[in-house]
Amino acid sequence: MAQSSLSPSPDTKSQVTLAYDNQPVYICSKCSAIIALQDETVSKAFSGRDGRGYLMHSATNIKFGRREDRALLTGVHTVADVFCLGCNERVGWFYHKAADYSQKYKEGKYLLERERLVKENNWSLDE
Structure with missing residues (x-):
């Protein structure tokens, strides 16, 4: 996973977000916390x-239910x-x-719901 650093983000709802070196991420649609890197999509x-x-290899800024x-x-x-x-x-x-044996490839992975995420590409335009 990429290096992360705390940085304030004035244009989002959250006070502090994690920056992943401008890599495309999925963020929470409610509070804009980074949930996963798009590169982790299976x-x-x-x-x-x-x-x-989306079936994902990993996720961040989450907690588990029972x-x-x-x-x-x-x-x-x-x-x-x-959550x-x-x-x-x-x-x-x-x-x-x-x-089922045919479903074992899902073990250790995350199912993240598209409706709960926003795809953020972090593109910058050359001016």
Whole structure:
């Protein structure tokens, strides 16, 4: 993961955000906390509770809910909801275990819901 540094961000709702050397990130749609680097995306073809979702290798600025077995579209998985550390909004879940062997590749990864995120590219235009 990239080096991070604390820096104030006057144009966002949050008091302090993490900067990832201008790398494209997904931020919380409610408080603008950085949730994941876009480079950590495994797949954009997943479904969450509220619509489309992204399977991610990692996430940051999150906290875990309790672990539970949940019947999902691809079978029973042991998951824990993940919440934004900045505003406590549920942003997806973490896959602890998959019952079906064909789903084991999800273990240790995050499902982040697209509706709970904003894609921020941090582009700068040359002037």
